[in-house]
Amino acid sequence: MFSKKELKLAGALAVCLLVIGVISYAAFPLQAPPEPLRLMFNVAAGNVLFNHKIHAAVSGYGLSCGDCHHTLSEDEYADAQSCSECHELDEGDEEMPKRADAFHLQCINCHKDFEAGPIECTGCHAL
Ligand code: HEC
Ligand code: HEC
Ligand code: HEC
Ligand code: HEC
Numbered sequence: 001m002f003s004k005k006e007l008k009l010a011g012a013l014a015v016c017l018l019v020i021g022v023i024s025y026a027a028f029p030l031q032a033p034p035e036p037l038r039l040m041f042n043v044a045a046g047n048v049l050f051n052h053k054i055h056a057a058v059s060g061y062g063l064s065c066g067d068c069h070h071t072l073s074e075d076e077y078a079d080a081q082s083c084s085e086c087h088e089l090d091e092g093d094e095e096m097p098k099r100a101d102a103f104h105l106q107c108i109n110c111h112k113d114f115e116a117g118p119i120e121c122t123g124c125h126a127l
Contacts, residue, residue, distance in 0.1 A: 033065070033077045033078035033080065034078070035052060035053070035056060035065075035080065036052045036053075037051075037052060037053045038050065038051050038052060038053065039052055040127075041103075043125060045121070045125045046121075046122070046124075046125030046126060046127060047125070047126075047127040048124045048125055048126070048127070049126070049127060055068075061114075063110075065077040065080055067110070068106060069081070070106075071086070083099055083102055083103070084099050087099040087102040107124070
């Protein structure tokens with residue numbers, strides 16, 4: 001038989017382990033998928049700096065990967081690709097816009113939806 005003291009000790013130990021488990025889980029969630037920090041788009045009209053990390057970070061604008069990498073479901077976020085894997089540089093239409101139009105549509109529409117972020121040419125083509 002276990003003494004009352006031993007049982008108490010075991011109980012306290014179990015609580016400790018549970019607390020450590022909860023903290024570890026909160027501190028190290030599922031490994032985050034790889035993603036770029038900042039991207040510079042070189043455009044003759046003015047280079048565009050896109051802060052990828054701030055857009056996607058919970059501590060930033062808190063957007064989800066799929067808001068932009070729009071063909072991916074949640075369990076595919078680690079496979080995020082460049083938009084130009086699908087959106088061609090020089091050919092497209094309204095439904096399947098070419099790369100630059102895809103950026104303009106996605107970036108600007110979201111900034112309008114949020115009423116935040118640049119929508120004027122010079123707000124993005126700033127460099
Ligand atoms: C606000 C829109 C937005 C959000 C949110 C976003 N991304 Fe991106 N991501 C982009 C854009 C734009 C590019 C550049 C694509 C290009 O160069 O064609 C990019 C590029 C990438 C690339 C590099 C692809 C390559 O091969 O060049 C990876 C990897 C990536 N994103 C992963 C992620 C992950 C993971 C998340 C979620 C944690 C995420 N992204 C959230 C817009 C976004
Ligand atoms: C795996 C292929 C693929 C990738 C990668 C991809 N797209 Fe698309 N995109 C499509 C297809 C197919 C359509 C047309 C059908 C539809 O709307 O889903 C489309 C349509 C669009 C449209 C027009 C329709 C709408 O939703 O307004 C925009 C804007 C767009 N993509 C932006 C982007 C951006 C920005 C990226 C990169 C962050 C990206 N796409 C990456 C395949 C892709
Ligand atoms: C799904 C929504 C969404 C998309 C898509 C998006 N943004 Fe933003 N963006 C935001 C929000 C929200 C802010 C925050 C503005 C604020 O809080 O003042 C922002 C801010 C910005 C800013 C100003 C602050 C900073 O981070 O430098 C720039 C520049 C910017 N976005 C560029 C872009 C570009 C370029 C793209 C497309 C490649 C893009 N954004 C796509 C939501 C979006
Ligand atoms: C929200 C940010 C944003 C705003 C606002 C914006 N752009 Fe852009 N623009 C981009 C990005 C990102 C690219 C890069 C596309 C690429 O590399 O394929 C681009 C590419 C371009 C290009 C070169 C691509 C091409 O061949 O079409 C031109 C020209 C351009 N923009 C003009 C404009 C003009 C004019 C305005 C205002 C009416 C404007 N942009 C507003 C983000 C923006």
